[in-house]
Amino acid sequence: MELSDRVAGGGGMAGLREVATPFVADGPAGVAIRSSLKGLTGQDEKVLRLTGGLLGSLASRDLKARCAAGLDRGSDQWARRKRALTDQSSSRWAGSITKATHDQCALAQRGQLAYIQYLQAGIDMIARRLSLPVGAKGSKGSPGGYRSRKEWFAKSRRLRLLQDRLGRERADRDAGRVRVVRGGRKLLRNRHNLQATRLTEAQWRVRWEAERWFLQADGESGKRYGNETMRVSPDGEVSIRLPAPLAGLANAPHGRYALACRVGFRHRGQQWTDRIAANRAVAYRIHFDVERGRWYLTASWQIPPVRTVPLEAARSGGLIGVDTNADHLAAWRLDAHGNPVGEPRRFDYDLSGRAPYRDAQVRHALIRLLHWAKRHRLAIAIEDLDFQAEKTREKHGRRKRFRQLVSGMPVGRLRGRLVSMAAELGITVVAVDPAYTSRWGAQHWQRPLTTKTRKTTRHDAAAVAIGRRALGRPIRRRTQPPPPHRSDVVGHRTVQAASGIPEREETRPRIPGPRTRSIGAGRGAKAGDQCAHNRSGHTAEHEFCHQDSPRSVSRNGWSGGRRRPAGMD
Structure with a gap:
């Protein structure tokens, strides 16, 4: 295609x-590497689920507050939301949640603009085709009218439907409203069609909760190992700063919980090691794959633009x-x-x-x-x-x-x-x-x-x-020149004479020069002598003769089917 x-x-x-x-x-402007968390204990998984569920609920509330704010996108509104989250978690967790909310809303706004352009393109196309007579033929890249009155009527109704949708989307954009589903709209719709997705309600519920967990923290340059909230040491130890309501589950100093497993990155492992050794910012995210039943840790950081x-x-x-x-x-x-x-x-x-x-x-x-x-x-x-x-x-x-x-x-x-x-x-x-x-x-x-x-x-x-x-070269090749410019007025330069032309059996006149590749003037005295040709009863000037290919014969001015004297080479 x-x-x-x-x-x-x-x-x-x-x-x-x-x-x-x-x-x-x-x-690329960033790098992301991933590794699985193997060897987690039951207590480790319990802490991860509780932490992800608590922070996920806070992220949902913050997203709701951000969407309700509308056009109020200033730093003051962002600071109020962060202060409200700090009391229920910590300052660093609140910063990660509000930044994730900001990024998600920005992505939703870009999708909203793309959907508006999509609707406008559909409206313009339908309106153009409705303006054409029924059955009118189109051209390349431009469709014609609709095939029947029935189709024309159905498309006119669809035009009104798209116009209504476009009006609602533009009103939402003017008011600063965006519609975001934490966990994904597709997964949400699957709840109403479990038979088609081959899921039970319990299976769907596990996926839904896992997608809405929040276990990610941005890096901080200058902090130990590049991240104070989720820290990974060079030997692979993973520790998490627990939110205030879960501080009683800590098993390490300063309200931290250290996982029992060790993690290592095979891809870009040396780059990651050099980065955390220099205490440069590294962001981490922990997520649970429901289908495989595994926990994964993703590390990411920014890189300078590649020259x-x-x-x-x-x-x-x-x-x-x-x-x-x-x-x-x-x-x-x-x-x-x-x-x-x-x-x-x-x-x-x-x-x-x-x-x-x-x-x-x-x-x-x-x-x-x-x-x-x-x-x-x-x-x-x-x-x-x-x-x-x-x-x-x-x-x-x-x-x-x-x-x-x-x-x-x-x-x-x-x-x-x-x-x-x-x-x-x-x-x-x-x-x-x-x-x-x-x-x-x-x-x-x-x-x-x-x-x-x-x-x-x-x-x-x-x-x-x-x-x-x-490469900056033209794609289209040069076309061939007109036939008169390729030869002598449409015909070949050396066309064999017809049978009715007088003197067609006479000796061919000598035309010296490189065009016919003949010898110079005044040489080859036997060129016009019939005895010089290799024929029965005549002595030839040269013993060896050959017949040229049709292409070479035509190029050198000899008609096809004749033998050419070797002396003419």
Whole structure:
């Protein structure tokens, strides 16, 4: 599927939009590593559940207070909420809860704005199609009118429905109201459809409570091991500063509880050790996986922005163009001039199944692509795709499978993972505009790159187009000149004379010069002598004669089927 053209490309060839300039993608701004908490005792789990439940209830109250405040987002309102939480927990726990509430509300506001844009796009599309006559045909990238009066009437009702939703969302945004569900709206809705989710009420309740627990604390530079609330020592000991109501459960000085297990980080373990040894800030989060029945500890910290190389430096040695598709990544290596080198590569992944399986498939495909780029020391060019505003059914009509295909592509997550993983290997990622890459790639590169032993697909050709755009080269190739400019007035320069032409059997006139590759004037006295040819009854000037291929004969001015004297070479 040419998603980059159908979704991101815009209209037809008559009204091409301006293509954005390629740019080097910024590297990651943070790092997160995870390890399991093995060997927890029953008392440890009890303390974690009680602490998570207490802090989770405080986080819910703080979120409710923040949503009720509306447009009152000043520092005074934030300080009042923090003081109210400090009496029931501690100052540091209150700071972590209020910061998490702030981040969650900011995310909800961004989602609210995206939903408003989604509704407006659907309203504009329906209004345009309703204004067209019933049955009117559309063009490329622009659908026509609706097929029947029945469909027209149904869409007019949907238009009013979307307008009402848009009005409510805009009123909420103007009033500063956001709707957030701690634990997830999807899990909340599953409560009313337990049979479809294959869960009992007790199982759902365990998941719901685990998702609403709050066990995370921000780091503090200058404090011991970078975090005063949740501390992990270099030898792996994990200790938690308990809230005031649970201070009686402490088993360590200063109201702390130390877990019986030890934790270690295999991935980036040395970086984490160096950071806590210098007492630099490290944030921790403890969460419980209900399905596996395991506890996990996640450590995260900020890193300085990765210094990206200039775009010209990334182009210097060529790069690898990558086309993102629903089930694979199509890649082709290009040199600095934009010419494909070697054979195309395909990195498959399967996006069916559950989220952990899909995530593992994407990571496996990306690591194979990165290892290939690392081996050739090349940058990677990928499309800057964003399907968030293009998944509406109003834009793509009845093509339900196509809409599902677009919605299922993890373009944002894939690019984020690619940039993060490439930064670790020192590989540069160049993002390009996705407009018309598949269309022009298939039009100009699929057929020339197809051979008897290689079948070039549209996705392979799109990878070439993406790479050429990242290199600053034009995707579309030069068309052939008109026939009169390719030869002597449409015909070949050396056309054999017809049978009715006089003197066609006479000696061919000599035309010296490099065009016919003949010898110079005044040489080869036997050129016009019929005895010089290798024929029965005549002596030849040279014993060895050969017949040229049709291509060489035509190029050298000899008609097909005749023997050419060796002296004319």
